[in-house]
Amino acid sequence: MRQVSKIAVASIAAAAIALTATGCGESSTDSGGGSDDSGKLKIGMAYDVGGRGDNSFNDSAARGLDKAKKELGAETKELTARTSETPADRETRLASLAKDGYNPVFAVGYLYKTAVDKIAKEYPKTSFGLVDSVSDVKNVDSIVFTEEQGSYLAGVAAALKSKDGKIGFIGGVDLPLIKKFAAGFEQGVAETNPKATVQIQYLSTGTDTSGFASPDKGKFAAQGMLDKGIDVIYTAAGGSGAGAIAAVAAKPGTWAIGVDSDQAKDPALSKYAASILTSVVKNVDTGVFELSKSVKDGKPLTGTHVYSLAEDGVSLTTTGDHLKDIQPKLDEAKKKIVDGQIKVKTTT
Structure with a gap:
């Protein structure tokens, strides 16, 4: 390869x-x-x-x-x-x-x-x-x-920013590729705060790909997590992520984590930038x-x-400087992954 x-x-x-x-x-x-x-x-x-x-x-x-x-x-x-x-x-x-x-x-x-x-x-x-x-x-x-490596770093950030260690992951479809995101994220959370929990939810299953293009489904899933006290939600669900981000932004004191693009800079989502902790970018x-x-x-x-x-094929965005206080710990985790000290899982 x-x-x-x-x-x-x-x-x-x-x-x-x-x-x-x-x-x-x-x-x-x-x-x-x-x-x-x-x-x-x-x-x-x-x-x-x-x-x-x-x-x-x-x-x-x-x-x-x-x-x-x-x-x-x-x-x-x-x-x-x-x-x-x-x-x-x-x-x-x-x-x-x-x-x-x-x-x-x-x-x-x-x-x-x-x-x-x-x-x-x-x-x-x-x-x-x-x-x-x-x-x-x-x-x-x-x-x-x-994807799992970038998601691991997102998990570290989520664990450090969550008030009570209640964290959520929303995937578009329950397929191997999206499960790589979930696996890395869950591992990053667990190895940063062993007491934290991650609720994982998928918007559609199997050959139903609507989970990648249904903002309403993303919003509904995120709202359900917020109602349970979850205060950081990472969504890897394509266009459905916009709905999840909107739900998080409507509840003060909670964080959304975007995916694939710097979603805090996206014109359609920039109004929610103050609530977007970071995004896991795939270049x-x-x-x-x-x-x-x-x-x-x-x-x-x-x-x-x-x-x-x-x-830097995958990375965390720093728009809004929301990671500034935890950047040293993120840099440390990145170094350990690159050096091979941390082996990131691809399955949950």
Whole structure:
């Protein structure tokens, strides 16, 4: 497994104007469209449920796309998965982008793995970027993260900031990827304050991905935890996290922990910034930009790239200086993880 040695934090460029597609319930934005012979870089982006504007995971990928448009002069097309669709729908989405000459084509989310494995073989001259899962197809760049490590640090922060040691975790769907977040977080809490407790709740199960795009479900789950005296809630649930953050912000003296993007800086959530303790950031934008640039340079990245805590592939945000009083302890925990003294679990 090849590992990235250095992560450059991608800058946030201007967001593309969202347009709604009329077919198949997909949203689409297209700044170029179609194939041409100009040699101009054309990037296709297939988002997970929630798409651009989820204030979280998909938006992190979108930032990388925006940077590629700005710095590499790329044309782009964006498509978004629906909450209820078959694997064939994802295959069709990826194939349509590759057929229209987009290269690279990004598949954002682990649910695209099967589709990437199939479609990448059918379009061997196209580079595919698979986020949050691993494919062994030779023209695929698998972009994965050590979510559990960033979540461990969030657990340390939660344990140190909670008044009574009552802490909550809300996951979008009860799947292995989200359970990595829960496992790291729970371990970080326990090893910082053994007397603390973590209530874990998932918004949907199995193939039901609505838990990633239902702010109302996030808000309801968070409110239930707050009613039980929980005063720090970490939500790893894509767009549903906005609801949880809103619920926390409505109760003084409690903290929300965001995910994937610096949610305190997100325009849609900035009004809640005073209640967002930190966010566990996954620099998906870096992976998107690095593959895009490699394709433009004629040397497409392939293999598995693990963006870890050691290379700042995952990190805690410091917006609002809410961590200032506990930063030394967070730095100590980070050092121990990087040095291998702390082995972070990936399952609860």
